[in-house]
Amino acid sequence: MKALVLGLGLQGKAVIHDLSQSGLVDDIIGADMDISSAEAFLKRGSYPKVRLQQLNIAENPDLSGFMKQSGAAITVCMLPTFLAHRVAEACIAAGIPFVNTSYSHWVADLDERARERGVTILPEMGFDPGMDLILGGLAVADFDEVYGMNSYGLGVPELSAADNALKYKITWTLEGVLNAYRRPARLLRKGQPVDIAGTEIFRKENIHLIHVPGVGVMEAYANGDAIEFIDRFGLGPQLKDMGRYAARWPGHSAYWQVMADMGFLEDEPLKFLVHHLTPRLQYRENERDVAVLRIEAWGLKQGCRKKITYEVIDYRDLETGLFAMNRTVGFTASIAAQMVLSGEVSRPGVLSPIADVPGSRVLEELQRRDIQVVKREEELAS
DSSP states (O other): OEEEEEOOSHHHHHHHHHHHTOTTOSEEEEEESOOHHHHHHHTTSOOTTEEEEEOOGGGOTTHHHHHHHHTOSEEEEOSOGGGHHHHHHHHHHHTOOEEESSOGGGTGGGHHHHHHHTOEEEOOOBTTTBHHHHHHHHHHHTOSEEEEEEEEEEEEEOGGGOOSTTSOOOSSOHHHHHHHTTOOEEEEETTEEEEEOTTSTTSGGGOEEEEETTTEEEEEEEOSBSTHHHHHTTOOTTOOEEEEEEEEOTTHHHHHHHHHHTTTTSHHHHHHHHHHHGGGSOOOTTOOEEEEEEEEEEEEETTEEEEEEEEEEEEOOTTTOOOHHHHHHHHHHHHHHHHHHHTSSOOOEEOOHHHHSOHHHHHHHHHHTTOEEEEEEEEOOO
């Protein structure tokens, strides 16, 4: 079968790499408006299944026609999120399943049209969103009642490579990172919603520490709206705490709180920071990043109060050059595409990783790719 991968940035290259190892896929078309970096990546290894094509999606007037002509059995869209809707529309028109890593609200309005056409649209199949939803679904399913849930995502240089003042380097766009640094957050604490302004997420009172085994102690700060996921996980009135957090090396939060207080995360200064810092926050060839995703859920299981923790940990593969963040995002998208191709995921419409993807199978596939998955269960005091 043939796969079409749109967008050949860092994560798109990981998709191509993983699809190349699949027995289900014998031909891969990788398309982007600039294929030079993809050409350089392919030279690092053996990728006989891959053909590259220069294509500007934003300016292509007949995208569905291009997809039909390609003969692809699946489209994996790794383009910027603002293009996701147009690509998904074209997939529906062409009758080709669509997988991407963006939040589902970008394509939610296409559900009825996709069901009518019998086309699977599977968003949120990356790291965060993606693995977090899958792990959360598995954790919730273990409980009779859920009292609390926290998710943590982090992508940082391992400590030996955290050698600048920020203790941070880039594995995706710095613009995306800094935009997330000014996004408001919502949590549920003791049964009450808590709103945190985008300019205050790094304040000391909003930071707590977590310990990641084998990695170290990290600072966690609120990351986006946790409350919107309560219904998605099917959690009931017993839930008292819900949080979504990102984490960095200690000291990172204090630095960016000063920057926020001084207005450097406003639109114009942010553009300057992106231009100025991007070349200064690059990894060297021999440096690794570490990506960690942790889901903690606690509640009642078989009459006992328990806490279940799922943790995914990965490091950069220096042989391929793929960062941990590339692998955890791109490999998850590739696994999803292969599940669609194999028929493991087949329902038409806009699907959810929580309800429509066999989570335990995804974890098996991640472990086959040497991505560490750990589950811990402990009893809590009554």
